[in-house]
Every structure is written in C-alpha cells, then in structure tokens.
Amino acid sequence: MLRSSIVVTAITLLGSAMGFVVQLILAHHFGAGTDVDVYLFALSWPTFFAGMVSAFLSYVAIPQLVARESDPAGQRDYFTTSTIAISVFAVVVILIGFGLGELQTASLPADSPIRAHAQRARLVSIGWFICAAQIGQAYLLSALHAKRHHVTSAGLGLLPYVGMIVSTVLFAEQIGVSSVAAGMLAGTIASTAAAAWFLRGRFVSDKPRRWPWAETRALFAAAPYAVVALSCFSIYAVVDAFWAPRAGEGTLASLGYAQRLVIAIGNLAVAGPSAILVPRITELVRQAAPGTLRHFLRKTLVTVGVGAAIFALPLALAPELLVRLLFARGNFSETNVGNIAATLAHMTPGMVCMLVSVISLRAMFCIPGAERAAAVLGGAWGFLYFATSALMVSRGAPGLASAYSMTWVTICVCIITVLFKKAGGDAHGRAPAGC
Numbered sequence: 001m002l003r004s005s006i007v008v009t010a011i012t013l014l015g016s017a018m019g020f021v022v023q024l025i026l027a028h029h030f031g032a033g034t035d036v037d038v039y040l041f042a043l044s045w046p047t048f049f050a051g052m053v054s055a056f057l058s059y060v061a062i063p064q065l066v067a068r069e070s071d072p073a074g075q076r077d078y079f080t081t082s083t084i085a086i087s088v089f090a091v092v093v094i095l096i097g098f099g100l101g102e103l104q105t106a107s108l109p110a111d112s113p114i115r116a117h118a119q120r121a122r123l124v125s126i127g128w129f130i131c132a133a134q135i136g137q138a139y140l141l142s143a144l145h146a147k148r149h150h151v152t153s154a155g156l157g158l159l160p161y162v163g164m165i166v167s168t169v170l171f172a173e174q175i176g177v178s179s180v181a182a183g184m185l186a187g188t189i190a191s192t193a194a195a196a197w198f199l200r201g202r203f204v205s206d207k208p209r210r211w212p213w214a215e216t217r218a219l220f221a222a223a224p225y226a227v228v229a230l231s232c233f234s235i236y237a238v239v240d241a242f243w244a245p246r247a248g249e250g251t252l253a254s255l256g257y258a259q260r261l262v263i264a265i266g267n268l269a270v271a272g273p274s275a276i277l278v279p280r281i282t283e284l285v286r287q288a289a290p291g292t293l294r295h296f297l298r299k300t301l302v303t304v305g306v307g308a309a310i311f312a313l314p315l316a317l318a319p320e321l322l323v324r325l326l327f328a329r330g331n332f333s334e335t336n337v338g339n340i341a342a343t344l345a346h347m348t349p350g351m352v353c354m355l356v357s358v359i360s361l362r363a364m365f366c367i368p369g370a371e372r373a374a375a376v377l378g379g380a381w382g383f384l385y386f387a388t389s390a391l392m393v394s395r396g397a398p399g400l401a402s403a404y405s406m407t408w409v410t411i412c413v414c415i416i417t418v419l420f421k422k423a424g425g426d427a428h429g430r431a432p433a434g435c
Contacts, residue, residue, distance in 0.1 A: 007150075007151050007154075008150050008151060008154045011151065011154040011155055011157075011158070012154065012267050014158065015154075015157060015158050015161060015264075015267065016264040016265060016267055018158060018161035018162070018165065019161060019260065019263075019264040020261075020264060020326065021161075021165055022161060022164045022165055022168070022180070023257060023260055023261070023264075023326070023327070024326060024327065025165065025168045025169065025172075026168070026177075026180060027257070027326075027327040027329075027330065027331070027332040027336075028329055028330035028331065028332065029168065029172045029177075029330065029331065030172075030176075030177055030331060031253075031330070031331035031332050031333065031336060032250050032253040032254060032257065032332060032333075032336040032339070032340065033249065033250055033253065033331075034113045034114065034117060034249060034250075035117075035176065035177045036177070036252075036253035036256060036257075037113075037114055037244075037245070037249065037250065037251075037252045037253050038114045038117040038119060038120050038123060038177065039123060039177045039180060039181065040237075040240075040241070040252050040253065040255075040256040041104075041108075041114050041120075041241050041245070041252060042104075042120060042123030042124045042126075042127050042181070043123065043127045043130070043181065043237070044104075044237040044238055044240065044241035045100060045101075045104045045127070045237075045238060045241070046097060046124075046127035046128050046130055046131035047127070047131070047234060047237045048231075048234045048235055048237050048238045049093070049097075049131055049234075050130070050131040050132075050134040050135060050138075050234075051230075051231075051233055051234025051237075052227045052230055052231050052234055052235075053093075053135050053138070053227065054134050054135060054137075054138030055138075055226075055230035055233055055234070056226040056227050056230055057086070057135070057138045057139045057142055058138055058141075058142045060226055060365060061082075061139055061142040061143065061146065062142050062145050062146045062282075063282045063365065063366050064078070065078070065079065065142075065143060065146035065147075066146050066282050066283075067282065067286075072203075072204065072205040073205035073206075073207035073210075074212070075203055075205075076203035076204060076205050076209070077209060077210050077211065077212050078212055078215055078216070079143060079203045080203070080209070080211075081211050081212055081213060081215075081216045082139070082216045083139065083140075085213075085216050086135065086136065086139050087136060089135065090132040090133070090135045090136050091132065093128065093131055093132045093135065094128055094129060094131075094132045097127075097128025097131060097132075098125065098128065100128075101121070101124040101125065101128070104124065104241075105120070105124070107241070107242055108245055109245055109246055112245045113249060114245060119176055119177060119178050122178055123177070123178055123181055126178065126181040126182060126185055127181065129185055130181065130184055130185045130188060133185060133188040133189050133192060134188055136192045137188055137191050137192040137195065140192060140195035140196055140199060141153045141156060141157060141191075141195055143195075143199055143202075143203075144156075144195060144198065144199065147199075147202050149198065149202075152198055153195070156191045156194050156195050156198075157191065159187040159188070159190045159191035159194070160183075160184050160187035160188045160191060161187065162187055163183040163184060163185070163186040163187025163188070163190065164180055164183035164184050164187060165183070166183060167179045167180065167182050167183025167186065168180050168183055224375070225371035225372055225374065225375040226365065226371060226374070226375070228375040228378050228379045229361060229364075229365075229371070229374035229375045229377065229378035229379070230361065230378055231378050231379065231381070231382055232357070232377075232378040232381035232382065232411065233354075233358070235381070235382040235385070236259070236385060236404065239382065239385050239386050239389055240252060240255050240256075240259075240389075240400065242386075243389045243390070243393045243400060244397070244400065246393060247393050247394075247396050247397065247399075247400070248396065250336070250339065251396055251397045251400070253336075254336070254339045254340045254343045254396075254397035255343060255397050255400060255401065257323075257327070257340045257343075258340055258343040258344040258347050258397070258401060259347070261315065261322075261326075261344060262315070262344070262347055262348070262350075262351045262354075265311050265312075265315065265351075266308060266311065266312075266351050266354065266355045280296070281293070281296070281297070281362070281363050281366040282366045284296060285366050285367055285368070290423060290424030291424075293423050293424070294420060294423050294424060297363055297419065297420070297423060300359060300363075301356055301359060301360065301416065304355060304356055304359050305352065305355075305356050308351065308352040308355040308356065309352050312348045312349075312351050312352050315344050315345070315347075315348045315351070316345055316348040316349075319340075319341040319342070319344040319345045320337060320338065320341035322341075322344070323337050323340050323341045323344065324337050324341075327340070339396075339397055339398075340397075342397070342398040342401075343397040343398050343400075343401045344401070345398075345401075346398045346399075346401035346402045346404075346405060347401040347404055347405060348405070349405040349408070349409060350401075350404045350405030350406075350407065350408035350409065351408075353405075353408035353409050353411075353412035354408045354412070356412055356416070357408065357411065357412045357415050360412075360415045360416055360419050361374055361377075361378070361415060363419055363423075364415070364418070364419050364422060367419075367422045367423060369422070370418075370419075370422040373418050373422065374415075374418075377411060377414055377415050377418065380411065380414075381407060381408075381411045384407045384410065384411065385403060385404065385407040388403035388406055388407055389403045391403070
C-alpha cells in the first residue's frame with residue numbers, strides 16, 4: 001500500500017507539473033484579461049456540476065464496489081448496470097446544459113465584457129460536453145481504484161492535461177482560448193475510453209448476468225446527500241463567476257490562476273492518501289473497530305495536515321517570486337503578477353484546510369449514516385463562501401481569496417469534529433459518554 005501511495009503521489013507530481021505547463025501556456029498566450037475571464041466563466045457552471053457528480057461517484061463508488069468483492073457476480077452486475085445508468089445520465093446532462101448556458105449568461109452584469117466576447121457561446125457549449133465526459137471518466141477511474149489499479153487510474157488522469165497542452169500549442173492562434181477547452185474535452189474522452197479498455201475482464205463471473213437496477217437506484221438515491229456534501233469542492237467556481245465580474249476586469253482570471261496553483265500543489269499532499277486509504281477505511285468500518293479506526297484517522301489527518309502546510313509555505317511566504325518565475329512572460333504583465341501574488345497569499349490558509357477536509361469527507365462517506373451530516377457541512381460551505389464573498393468583494397481578488405480561506409477554516413473544524421463523533425469518539429480519540 002505504501003509503495004502504491006508513493007507511485008500515485010509521483011504521478012500526481014507529474015500531473016501538477018503538467019498543470020503548471022497549462023497555466024504557463026495560458027498566461028503566455030492570453031495573459032490575465034478578458035480572454036481568460038470568459039474561459040473561466042464559461043466553464044464555471046459545468047465545472048461545478050461535474051465536480052459535484054464526479055466527487056460523489058469517486059467517494060461513493062469505491063466503497064460500494066469494494067463491499068461487493070466477496071461476491072464477484074454481484075460486483076460484476078452492479079458495475080455493468082451502474083455504468084449504463086451513469087452513461088445515460090451523462091447524455092441528459094449535455095441536453096440540460098445547453099439550456100443552463102443561457103441562464104449562466106444572464107447572471108453576468110449588464111456591462112460585463114464577458115457578455116460580448118466572441119467565443120463565450122462556443123466555450124459554454126464545450127464546457128457541458130466536458131462535464132458529461134468527466135462524469136463518465138470519474139466513475140471508470142474510481143472502478144480502477146476499487147480493483148486496486150491505483151497507478152493505472154492515476155496515470156489515465158493525466159490525459160486531459162496532455163490534451164490541453166497539445167491543443168493550445170497547436171491551435172491557440174487559430175481558435176483562441178477555445179483551444180484550451182477543446183484540448184480538455186479531447187483528453188477527457190481519451191482518458192474515459194482508455195479506462196474502459198483497462199477495465200475489460202476485471203469484473204467477471206461464471207454465474208448468469210442479472211441487472212440489479214434496484215441497487216443502482218439506491219446509489220442514486222444517496223446522491224442528494226453526497227452531491228450537496230461534495231459541492232464544497234466545486235461551487236467556488238460558480239460563486240467566483242458571480243462576484244468576480246462585479247469586482248472588475250481580470251479579477252476572475254486572478255482567482256483562476258491562484259486557485260489552480262493551490263489545487264495543483266495541494267494535490268501533492270492528498271492524491272496518494274486519498275486514493276489508497278479509502279479501501280482501508282472501509283475495511284476498518286466493516287470490522288467494527290472504532291478504536292483502531294479513530295487511531296488510523298487521527299494519524300492520517302495529522303500527516304495530511306503537516307504535508308499540506310509544508311506545500312503551502314512557499315505560496316504564503318514568496319507568492320510574488322513564484323508567480324513571476326512561472327508566468328511573467330508574453331502577455332502576462334507586472335500588474336498581473338502583483339494581483340495574482342496577493343490573491344495566492346490570501347488563499348493558502350484555505351488550501352491547508354481544504355486538503356484536510358478532502359480526506360475527512362472521504363472517510364465520512366465510508367461510515368454508514370454519516371451522509372446527512374456531510375451534506376449539511378458541504379452545503380454550508382457554499383452559503384458561507386457566498387456570504388463572505390459579498391462582504392469582501394470590494395477588496396478585489398485578494399478579498400475574495402480571504403473569503404475562501406475563512407470559509408475553509410470554519411468548515412474544516414466542523415468536519416473533523418463530526419467525523420470523529422461518527423467514528424465513535426471525539427477528535428482526541430475518546431469514546432463518547434455511554435460507550
């Protein structure tokens with residue numbers, strides 16, 4: 001398990017490097033102005049929806065598939081049936097997304113330059129195709145994790161980066177910022193197809209096939225709680241798309257660059273544990289050993305927290321140097337450097353708490369009966385971030401970054417407290433009274 005975690009972390013390091021390359025190319029070709037604003041705005045709603053559904057599938061599918069390991073026929077039938085259901089759902093998402101695109105545009109201020117951008121409508125359409133592809137990709141990569149093919153799953157997750165890099169380099173001059181979204185779509189489709197190919201023959205049994213639609217419906221019946229709970233990892237895009245255009249041109253771009261740096265670097269601290277530890281936590285829950293479970297959770301969260309803090313230090317202490325080294329070339333101006341550096345510095349406390357919350361919520365979804373509490377906490381994140389952003393929007397991108405950090409600090413404390421209560425004890429590992 002340790003070796004797999006190290007390899008997955010190494011692949012994630014490569015993915016983070018490729019993410020940096022995408023940001024470098026984006027900054028070189030388009031700077032931090034309206035082109036990047038419209039790209040981030042167009043993908044904000046699809047990213048939010050795909051993030052919620054993909055996270056739900058990742059968090060819930062792995063425990064469901066692992067729980068059926070003792071029944072190969074049942075596991076095979078469940079996987080096949082749920083894959084068909086999710087594929088149909090992805091097609092429906094595309095159809096609904098076209099209508100939501102108009103509503104998304106209506107949320108812009110009347111004088112926003114994003115409204116008049118020539119590529120806005122095209123980018124919104126591409127965004128909903130990306131959303132559908134990401135839903136299918138998330139389930140198949142989760143299935144690979146459930147079958148303990150962690151390295152293969154992590155490796156296939158790199159393909160969208162490859163698509164974005166190749167497409168932007170080759171076609172940025174011809175089709176502008178749409179080249180980035182087109183590359184993401186192509187890479188995500190390639191990743192999904194490759195995952196399906198690697199999964200062939202992984203779910204097999206000599207018993208006759210059946211179609212457990214009732215069990216699949218049960219998976220989606222749990223979706224409302226899970227989707228609301230996991231919205232905290234993607235709704236920031238929608239909130240930023242609402243408030244940033246009201247704070248001035250380039251604000252959304254500054255938040256976007258800073259957010260992607262935070263995610264790319266933060267993934268280094270959690271990618272390995274996030275993928276590897278869920279089956280272990282599921283096993284501990286099934287063994288009904290609360291003391292062992294609490295000890296494992298405590299050790300995991302401390303390790304992730306320390307790792308996240310180490311990765312966050314350069315972002316907090318030398319953000320301008322980092323931004324200048326990475327982006328200050330081409331169409332990226334000195335003003336862009338200063339704005340993004342300030343935004344990044346204010347966002348790093350939230351990064352640490354967000355990464356701890358990732359592991360905590362994954363653990364919570366392995367514990368039966370914790371879904372409702374997780375939904376309350378995840379839903380509260382969106383409301384709190386929207387409210388704090390309203391108070392801080394006058395301070396521009398750094399103010400919205402501060403709202404992001406304040407929200408994550410508050411919610412992270414609540415998530416950890418609830419997690420240890422659901423695991424059978426408080427955050428110090430003590431059993432509750434009466435146990």
